[in-house]
Amino acid sequence: MSAPSSLRDLYIDTSSAWAFVPPTIPQLATASEPFSSGASYQWSNRPSHNPIFDLSPSLDLSEVSGINVTNLFKALVASALLHYSSTAIAMPWEVGKLLLQVQWVPRDAGEPEEPELVDDNDDVLSDSSEDDSYFADPQAGPARRAAPWPTDEQGYVMRRSVLEEGTRPEYIIPVGSANGVWGMMKRIGSFRGEGYLALWKGLLTSCITEILSSTAQPLIHNFLQSLFFPSMSPFHQPPLILPVASHLITGFLLSPLDLVRTRLIVQSYTSRYRTYTGPLDALSRILRDEGGLKGIYFHPHLFIPTVIDNALRPIVSLALPSMLAGYLGMQISEETNPWAWAVMELGGSCLGLLITLPFETIRRRLQVQARGTAKPLKGCVELRPAPYNGIVDAFWHILTEERSDLPIKRIKKRRGSQASLKGKERTTSSNDDDAGEGEGWFRHSGIGQLYRGLGMRLGASAIVFCLAFFSVEEGDGGWAEI
Numbered sequence: 001m002s003a004p005s006s007l008r009d010l011y012i013d014t015s016s017a018w019a020f021v022p023p024t025i026p027q028l029a030t031a032s033e034p035f036s037s038g039a040s041y042q043w044s045n046r047p048s049h050n051p052i053f054d055l056s057p058s059l060d061l062s063e064v065s066g067i068n069v070t071n072l073f074k075a076l077v078a079s080a081l082l083h084y085s086s087t088a089i090a091m092p093w094e095v096g097k098l099l100l101q102v103q104w105v106p107r108d109a110g111e112p113e114e115p116e117l118v119d120d121n122d123d124v125l126s127d128s129s130e131d132d133s134y135f136a137d138p139q140a141g142p143a144r145r146a147a148p149w150p151t152d153e154q155g156y157v158m159r160r161s162v163l164e165e166g167t168r169p170e171y172i173i174p175v176g177s178a179n180g181v182w183g184m185m186k187r188i189g190s191f192r193g194e195g196y197l198a199l200w201k202g203l204l205t206s207c208i209t210e211i212l213s214s215t216a217q218p219l220i221h222n223f224l225q226s227l228f229f230p231s232m233s234p235f236h237q238p239p240l241i242l243p244v245a246s247h248l249i250t251g252f253l254l255s256p257l258d259l260v261r262t263r264l265i266v267q268s269y270t271s272r273y274r275t276y277t278g279p280l281d282a283l284s285r286i287l288r289d290e291g292g293l294k295g296i297y298f299h300p301h302l303f304i305p306t307v308i309d310n311a312l313r314p315i316v317s318l319a320l321p322s323m324l325a326g327y328l329g330m331q332i333s334e335e336t337n338p339w340a341w342a343v344m345e346l347g348g349s350c351l352g353l354l355i356t357l358p359f360e361t362i363r364r365r366l367q368v369q370a371r372g373t374a375k376p377l378k379g380c381v382e383l384r385p386a387p388y389n390g391i392v393d394a395f396w397h398i399l400t401e402e403r404s405d406l407p408i409k410r411i412k413k414r415r416g417s418q419a420s421l422k423g424k425e426r427t428t429s430s431n432d433d434d435a436g437e438g439e440g441w442f443r444h445s446g447i448g449q450l451y452r453g454l455g456m457r458l459g460a461s462a463i464v465f466c467l468a469f470f471s472v473e474e475g476d477g478g479w480a481e482i
Contacts, residue, residue: 079211080207080211083207083210083211083214084203084207087203087206087207087210088200088203088207091199091200091202091203091206092185092199092200093181093185093456094206094265095185095188095198095199095200095201095202095265096181096182096184096185096188096199096453096456097181097184097452097453097456098262098265098266098364099173099184099188099265099266099380099381100178100180100181100184100452100453101360101361101364101365101452101453102262102266102364102365102368102379102381102383103175103381103382103383103452104162104175104381104382104383104384104402105175105176105382105402105403105404105406105408105446105449106162106401106402106403107401107402107403107443107444107446108161162175162382163175163176163408169273169378170192170193171193171268171270171272171273171378171380172379172380172381172382173187173188173191173193173194173380173381173382175381175382175408176406176407176408177407177408178406178407179406179407180455180456181452181453181455181456183407185199188380191380193268193269193270193273193380194268194269194270194380195269197269198269198380201264201265201267201269202260202261202262202264202265202279204279205257205260205261205264205279206261208257209254209257209258209261212254212257213250213251213254216250216253216254217246217247217250218246220245220246220249220250221242221243221246224242224245224246225238225242228242229242240315240318240319243314243318244311244314244315244318247310247311247313247314248307248310248311248314250310251306251309251310252297252306252307252310255296255297255302255306256283256286256296256297257279258306258367259286259296259302259367260276260279260282260283260286261279262364262367262368263275263276263282263286263367263368263377264276264278264279264282266368266377266379266380266381266383267377267378267379267380268378268379268380269380273378274378275375275377275378285374286374289370289372289373289374290370290371290372290373290374291371291372295371295372299371300390301366301369301371301388301390302366302367304390304391305359305362305363305366305391306363308359308363308391309356309359309360309363312355312356312359313352313356316348316351316352316355316356317348317349317352320347320348320349320351320352321341321344321345321347321348322344323348324344324347324348324351325340325341325344330344332344339469342465342468342469343465345465346461346462346465349461350458350461353454353457353458353461354451357450357451357453357454357457358395358450358451359391361398361449361450361451361452362391362394362395362398362450365384365388365394365398366388366390366391366394368383369387369388370387384397395450398446398449398450399445399446399447399450400446401446402446402449403442403443403444403445403446403449404442404443404445404446404447404448404449405440405442405443405448406448
């Protein structure tokens, strides 16, 4: 068979070749209605589906494409409301965890020492004292009174223990009175100087930080990918350095907001002892008193913890699941076996908390320290009087000078100038029992102080795993559209 001499015989009109005309559907003849030829079927446009605030784009291609200012404004408002509500739900747990992380619990935070008793021997006796001495027991010893409390140069009484009720400032929550995030939340709500509204301190700053972080991190990631890997296919897995670098740059740029957020949460909620009136006032005063932009970004106590914290999180979350699967000898991936991969992610997140949580705790403690000419922050929890000198110094002092057995049990001692022998024996035996119970490992180590909020984070990881499990099960693979 010879080929045609010209290609004009093979030409087909596109209008007739791609014309989809539905056939006419004849109606069935009935007894009351004669058979008639049906009319051509009329296709109807699909109505637009607007699930949230009428924000989904229209499916009518005949409409003129362009930026609709009204829909754009609605989308921004809806996104802001969703971020604000989600942040407000999680904020009480975040406040309780952060206050537990910065709370200073010294190892010698036991019962405050009783005031020393001194003999009250007066050389000159009045007539009334002579009359009283006639009825006094001649075998009784001399009267004793409490020694005066030590004072500083200005005449103020000095604190000898963080558990002394008389010298504790009224805006500080008693140390060791809460164990766990939930206990701290209840303690904040019942404390006179805080209240339940204090559980949402720093809400606006946290919401702004979350919105800026979720928006800037993908943009920085795409920019770095287009800059260093322009020919990479979207179906290929990017190298680990890209997400780590994008998270690190985003966290570094937003580190001043994170510092302001920490200061607003830790400061007292009482207006009399409040250091900052709001996020703008906090940012302006920090810039004025603590070295400006250079001090707020590149101070060693802020820059090094920020780099470690923001780089360690993505490394742990992205690398640990594959490392854990390789250690167990399982060749799995998210596409081939999503169930096993979800379990590996849960195990990786739990193991990663053991690595990241101590650095987060140290970073929070360094953030509450005043630098430059700024006055010390009046926190609602007990803060360390002496500042730390860096990450290593903070890590060492937390381990060596703090205790982890919270809550601290207080034993009420019997006071009085003259106590019976039986009462003394009871006090001695109770002190011996308390000393025996306090000889545990947590009593003499601050390792628990580095992992405050671990239970809450493990519970959050388990909840995320359950939500992902049920969403995949209902959607027959992949994330279900919300």
